[in-house]
Amino acid sequence: MVRVVASSVTGPAHQRYGLPCQDAWLAVPSDRACFAVVCDGMGSRPRAREGARAAIRAARDAWRAWSRSPVGSVEDLVRLLEVFWRLRLGTLPPEDCATTCLLYGEDGHGRAAIAQLGDGLIAHRAGDGRIRVHPSRTNDFGLTDALGCPHTLGHWSLALVAPLRPGEALLLATDGVSEDLEPSRLGDLVAWVTDDLGLQPQPWRQLAAELRRWPVPGHHDDKTLLVMWRP
Amino acid sequence: MSRLKEFTTQSARPLPVVLLADVSGSMGGDGKIQALNHAVREMIEAFLDESDLRVEIQVAVITFGGEARIHLPLRPSREAAWTDLEASGGTPMGAAFNIARELIEDRQVIPGRAYRPTIVLVSDGQPTDSWQEPLNALLESERGGKAFRMAMAIGADADHDVLQAFLGDPEARVFQAGEARQIRQFFQLVTMSVSSRSRSANPNSTPSLPDDGWDL
Numbered sequence: 001m002v003r004v005v006a007s008s009v010t011g012p013a014h015q016r017y018g019l020p021c022q023d024a025w026l027a028v029p030s031d032r033a034c035f036a037v038v039c040d041g042m043g044s045r046p047r048a049r050e051g052a053r054a055a056i057r058a059a060r061d062a063w064r065a066w067s068r069s070p071v072g073s074v075e076d077l078v079r080l081l082e083v084f085w086r087l088r089l090g091t092l093p094p095e096d097c098a099t100t101c102l103l104y105g106e107d108g109h110g111r112a113a114i115a116q117l118g119d120g121l122i123a124h125r126a127g128d129g130r131i132r133v134h135p136s137r138t139n140d141f142g143l144t145d146a147l148g149c150p151h152t153l154g155h156w157s158l159a160l161v162a163p164l165r166p167g168e169a170l171l172l173a174t175d176g177v178s179e180d181l182e183p184s185r186l187g188d189l190v191a192w193v194t195d196d197l198g199l200q201p202q203p204w205r206q207l208a209a210e211l212r213r214w215p216v217p218g219h220h221d222d223k224t225l226l227v228m229w230r231p
Numbered sequence: 232m233s234r235l236k237e238f239t240t241q242s243a244r245p246l247p248v249v250l251l252a253d254v255s256g257s258m259g260g261d262g263k264i265q266a267l268n269h270a271v272r273e274m275i276e277a278f279l280d281e282s283d284l285r286v287e288i289q290v291a292v293i294t295f296g297g298e299a300r301i302h303l304p305l306r307p308s309r310e311a312a313w314t315d316l317e318a319s320g321g322t323p324m325g326a327a328f329n330i331a332r333e334l335i336e337d338r339q340v341i342p343g344r345a346y347r348p349t350i351v352l353v354s355d356g357q358p359t360d361s362w363q364e365p366l367n368a369l370l371e372s373e374r375g376g377k378a379f380r381m382a383m384a385i386g387a388d389a390d391h392d393v394l395q396a397f398l399g400d401p402e403a404r405v406f407q408a409g410e411a412r413q414i415r416q417f418f419q420l421v422t423m424s425v426s427s428r429s430r431s432a433n434p435n436s437t438p439s440l441p442d443d444g445w446d447l
Contacts, residue, residue, distance in 0.1 A: 013433070043433060044433065044436065140343045140345070140373070140374055140377070141343075141345065141346060141347040141348075141374065141377050141435055143347075143377060143435070179244070179343075179344040180239045180240055180344070181238060181239055181240075182238060182239060182240055185237065185238040185239075186238075188237065188238060189235075189238040192234060192237075192238070196234075210233055210234055210235050211235070213233040213235070214233070214235065214239075215232075215233040215235055215236040215239055215241070216239050216240060216241065216242075216243070217241070217242065217243040218243030218244060218285040218286055218287070220285060
């Protein structure tokens with residue numbers, strides 16, 4: 001049984017102005033083929049929250065369609081996602097709804113897709129504890145690619161990998177979390193979620209409480225952390 | 232205590248300010264170098280007053296006078312020990328652009344989590360070395376082109392064309408200091424710009440500053 005612990009919390013900057021969280025996440029912890037996505041609506045855009053929420057659903061819809069075929073490429077998955085996102089926005093201008101998108105989706109045929117547009121972090125913990133960070137095409141200084149901003153397929157960072165095996169885990173985080181993480185402690189962070197929080201009755205509540213107590217001075221961004229693992 | 236403290240960095244995100252200061256021989260006249268020293272010292276002290284820990288303002292000073300060199304390595308403003316600049320020699324501005332590019336592109340010095348740097352150029356004369364290629368390299372570098380830039384021409388002999396090229400935008404304003412006191416005013420404007428960003432909900436956004444009321 002695949003397990004997931006995830007939470008999004010509103011950052012101090014949005015709290016100060018009474019704005020809701022503009023991050024969103026969604027996971028399908030199915031044994032046959034699991035799926036997870038996190039999105040970070042760009043704070044400078046007026047409908048970023050709607051954009052992020054539309055993106056997680058569009059990503060799930062795209063994954064469901066994509067996983068019906070054993071031969072679809074990761075590029076195909078992303079193309080579907082981009083179309084579904086625009087359809088879900090309806091009459092909202094995409095540029096008002098700009099959002100990053102980071103996803104992991106298994107196809108049930110022995111393959112899994114990783115796709116990342118914009119900043120944030122996707123990391124895989126192997127059974128022996130080794131951490132592999134998915135190479136992003138993130139720009140420095142908070143400038144990020146996003147759905148709703150001019151981009152091409154080439155701006156996505158894509159990979160086709162093996163599905164999660166027993167003992168393996170995947171971490172997805174928006175930049176409000178990933179920018180402040182110590183790279184050398186990623187494995188310990190995953191272990192804390194899987195081996196400590198994962199044993200709690202409502203682990204997402206405790207994770208949310210921890211994210212609200214984010215210990216880095218001056219932090220301001222919304223925060224989303226998602227860990228999916230196969231025990 | 233948050234368990235997440237074990238997995239996170241403990242410093243606020245840096246906001247680098249890089250000053251490229253002309254300290255050529257001509258800066259020795261009309262009290263210019265004294266005014267520059269006073270203004271930069273005031274700016275660094277003002278950054279210390281930014282008690283909001285949202286960002287960690289860091290300062291570096293690169294000088295070009297006879298030779299280009301790092302006068303003050305990039306470090307948090309609270310750790311910046313200022314020593315006065317002295318004026319001498321030619322104006323190797325191109326070499327200063329190269330040092331600035333190397334500094335800004337160095338991910339060990341300025342990590343990816345840093346906010347967009349502010350680069351400030353002040354000069355009272357014509358570059359005495361080849362500056363076009365180093366400037367293009369700075370502006371076209373992956374990070375250099377994303378930095379906020381401000382420029383001030385000191386006196387009538389300053390090369391406005393190179394300062395305007397540094398800003399990379401024909402509409403952007405090169406501030407003009409006809410007398411020493413205006414050097415101080417310009418650095419007050421720089422301080423206000425950086426402080427405004429440090430208090431902003433998004434310190435990477437373009438600072439909005441009043442465009443009037445400045446005798447520059």
